[in-house]
Amino acid sequence: MSARERFDHEIQAIQNDFIELCNRSIETLENSFEALFQKNLEQAQQVIIQDVEINRMEEAINDRVIKLMTRQQPVATDLRRLIVLLKAASDMERVGDHAVNIAKEAIRIGNERFITSVELLEDMCYKSTEMLRQVVEAFVEENMSKAKEIAEYDDEIDEMYGDMIKHLMQLSSVVPENISQITYLSFICRFVERCADHATNIAEYLLYLKKGQRFDLNH
């Protein structure tokens, strides 16, 4: 194997690690949603525990990228790819953190019944995981048009987030005795909305990787 082939091989290996991190983070996020909606507190605990592994995976990617940068001194697309992997891994690790935050809120809500319909929140959760899955697909395929479509999803989620928060604020004056759960649900909405932002960031990184220019897809 030539030096260049070894370099390509190592970049591919880091990219595979990144995809594995993505899958793990998305799965953990889905588990946190399930724990919330099905009031499965045991599962919520598991989400918190699983985050340790997600953090470890991100650190391993960082170490591999730094090592490769030091040894190979990459330029142009190679350099952009490594920087993008470093940044995208950080975004995916944050998705794992949001899953933990949601799991903690689920534990706080406990077995209390929801004081309002959470259908819109469920939709938000579904859309955000869909967005994350699609951005991973776009990344693997290096599909720029798919990356741009993801930004449109983000606008929808932002709108849903706005509606949900408005609804919860109104509710706080109607049932002030339930302010705790209203606060927990508001936080959860925020965490879900942030996950969608991370997906948009990764879509932006993909465009940067391909074009060498920065794009702002999150308007």
Added chain:
Amino acid sequence: MVELMIKNEKAKATIKTPSPMTSEHIQTVEKNTVVQTKGFNLWYGDHHALKDINLDIKENEVTAIIGPSGCGKSTYIKALNRMVELVPIVKTNGEINYRGRNILDPSYEVEELRTKVGMVFQKPNPFPKSIYDNIAYGPRIHGIKNKKILDEIVEKSLRGAAIWDEVKDRLNQNAYGLSGGQQQRICIARCLAIEPDVILMDEPTSALDPISTLKVEELVQELKDNYSIIIVTHNMQQAARISDKTAFFLNGEVVEFDQTDKIFSTPRDKRTEDYISGRFG
């Protein structure tokens, strides 16, 4: 209230004052072209070694020439001071204009050209003479005999090449006694002694250790304030570190010539990207 109005008036006045030149403005000012190569071709016998070269070298900039072995980069810089003519089978056409005058014109005195366009080679090549005589050699050829003036030139050139402090107490010792890195800086000082306008450097650090390389690189950065520098290098990181513009040569052609930042981050041509990323060459 009155005071507030005054403040507002002052603020308005401040806004109306034209803003001073920022570094951004200064960067947009186009520098003068010192060497302009127009449709230049060169043959070694039947071998077409340089094909239709068009390059504008700007004043007070470092221009790096990169490319695989045999791409014509050394031939190109040797054409800039007509050293390439020492090879008898060389034929050329096109133009190389130094400060607006075609150096390929037979009426152009080669001695005059080489006074203005100095050269530093891959391997340090001091003369087997004292450090002092190495530097004073060029000025003496140009007729300077006055010891005081020569002393001044020697000191100024050695300072300019960032080696004065290392050799000032042993100017009469043979230059061969210096380390490779010091010898190379002596050669640069020797080049500065004739007060050139352009300095050509053909892989000037390829025979040096990393510390000496760093010193020469720092020197290049300092020299560009007063000289225009064209450097051929096989070391891609060196080109990225020290040059303002980079030209990528391949098979005798200029594939891409642009700002160094652009070449090493987002090159336009796939062949440039493949070369700088180590995919061939």
